[in-house]
Amino acid sequence: MASFPKDLFDDLPKDLVRVGAHRAPKKRGGGWIGFAWAALATGVLVVGGLFTLSLIDPSVRFEIPGLPAPAESVAAPTEEPTPTALPLTDPATIDPARLITITVLNGTPVAGQQAVAGDALAAAGWPVGTTTTASTSDVEKTTVYYSNPADEDIARGLVGALGVGEIRESTAFLGAPVTIVLGADYTPAP
Incomplete structure (x- = not known):
């Protein structure tokens, strides 16, 4: 084992508490x-x-x-707005440049309603693109959603073709210009 010559740091006084600057006691x-x-x-x-x-x-x-909730303003009920577009009853008159596709979502607990409705609409000439189940199966009222105000006539025509439903303008379904969410009030035609 190697030995080193002693220097002044080897002979520290015994009463010195600190051994090096990096070993200072922690503050409480x-x-x-x-x-x-x-x-x-x-x-x-x-x-x-x-x-x-x-x-x-x-x-x-x-x-x-602990703080009072802010007062909410309650809007007065408004009457149903008058239709701005007449229902489109003949799907053959839809301009192909409008690029209309219809998505049918089943919001009922009855399996397969989306296929029944989609097949009936496709047989009538409506451009049905996708039929699938909705994210929930407890929808009460059938609703036809359209994202472009110019497609209101198609939404109104679809309500007539289904025989039930209401229309609503919404950007919630951007995958298709028109989306039908079937509710418990939908019954397929015999």
């Missing part, structure tokens, strides 16, 4: 300061994120316990 409570800063940063990020979310989507509301 020093960990709480870091924890407090982390908690503060987390709180600021969460509150900022929730505030941003409430600005993006007005349907998201956060109520603070």
Whole structure:
């Protein structure tokens, strides 16, 4: 084993508590300061994120316990607007440049309703693209959704062809210009 010559650092006084600058004793409570800063940063990020979310989507509301909820304005019921488009009753008159495809979704607990409705509409000449089940099976009313106001006439014609339903303009179904969500009120024609 190698031995090194002694120098002045080998003869330290016995009453010296520290052995090196990097081995200073930890301060009491020093960990709480870091924890407090982390908690503060987390709180600021969460509150900022929730505030941003409430600005993006007005349907998201956060109520603070102990504070009164803001008064909601209740809109007066409005009458059904008068139709702006007449129902298109002959699907053969649909201009091919409109690129209309119809998606049929089954929102009923009865399996296969989407195929029955889709086949009936296709047999009548309607451009049915996709038939599948909806994300829920407890839809009560059949609804025909259209994303472009120019397609309202087709939506009204489909309600007439199905014999049931209501129309609604919505951008919820962007995969097809017209989407039918079958509800429990739909009964196939015999």
